[in-house]
Amino acid sequence: MKNKKIVFLGAGAMAEAIVRGLVDKEVVTPANIAMKNNSNTERLQELNARYGTSIACQQDLDNADIVVLAMKPKDIAEVLQAHPLKDGIAVISVLAGVSIATIEKYAGKRPIARLMPNTSATIGCSTSGATFNDAVTPKLQHDFTQLFEAIGTVEIVTEEQMHAVTALAGSGPAYMYYLIECYEKAGVALGLDVETARDLMINTMMGAAEMLKRTGEDPAVLREKVTSYKGTTFAALEVLREHHVDDIIKASTKANADRSREFGKLYD
Missing domain, CATH: 1.10.3730.10 (ProC C-terminal domain-like)
Structure with a gap:
């Protein structure tokens, strides 16, 4: 996993928590993590200085193995229309309430995982729920789970059960x-x-x-x-x-x- 190239679309608290976990546990090399948000360059520079990540450009996005959707849920259409993903790029979404079907509508059919972490991710102690679409192979599910465990424990559930995960662990x-x-x-x-x-x-x-x-x-x-x-x-x-x-x-x-x-x- 260390050599996987990961781009975060969104640089809020949850995105930072995941990056911190990946870097601290040496799951992914910091040089292979790039982050992008709408306009706050100062925030991206701060994360770059703290974790060794970089500010994502279009080339980073095109060459990514995994893109993490961490923007505000209401912005998913705008962001993915502005930054269409190439075929073969897998997606992890931490967007509360946004279904896999909705992600596929804007990102196309590709391997997609939904992750529901909680705020304890900021100290590496999240209890998360995860679900996958049918394009996720057993090998990719293993890789995704390894990424998720960088911020705590994870339970694999069906998408319908994600509402229960939100009710118990998310909140x-x-x-x-x-x-x-x-x-x-x-x-x-x-x-x-x-x-x-x-x-x-x-x-x-x-x-x-x-x-x-x-x-x-x-x-x-x-x-x-x-x-x-x-x-x-x-x-x-x-x-x-x-x-x-x-x-x-x-x-x-x-x-x-x-x-x-x-x-x-x-x-x-």
Whole structure:
């Protein structure tokens, strides 16, 4: 993969996160990465200085092995009409809500992957979903997956399941931050200062996640091991059940997936 030539159309935070991962993990040589955006040359120069990439010209685009679509979703038609891709160039899209069919409409039939990362990509810890069109060979899927893993973990799903990925992982960091906010307030109400409450919950969340990863046990089993009948944890969980927190989570993630489908229709 190191010698693959990759051009990014778009140079925002997600594009930078992917470039950082590729460079830091030595998946692709920096000299083989070129980036282009609409008008912000200063931003491109900043990325060039930081990662050793270059500012893409038409020759870079024509000679690319992979083009990453990282512009604003609403700009896909304008950008690809201005920069038509030669045959044989594969496409990776990180455009939320833009279907493979829509990408094919503007980029033509070619190998296409859709990637749904989350904001933890900026520290190499994204949980991403990926899906491919039928032009992606097993070898190319392997290469794509290697690229995706430069910013974290990846789950291969169907395109229809990408809405669920958006609802769980794409927006997932916001849910975790909201929970931390809530428990911070609860800790303060119980007499802790906010910094102590935050540290307690961050480290508790990290420890629980690591337990799930290392043991491979079902979360319900691990929950039961922590919960003594009529004990303190039991009392807290009873309140969560009484308020139907599981139904609230189902409803909120469904609202997210429904909105994802709505956004997708905007670009069809």
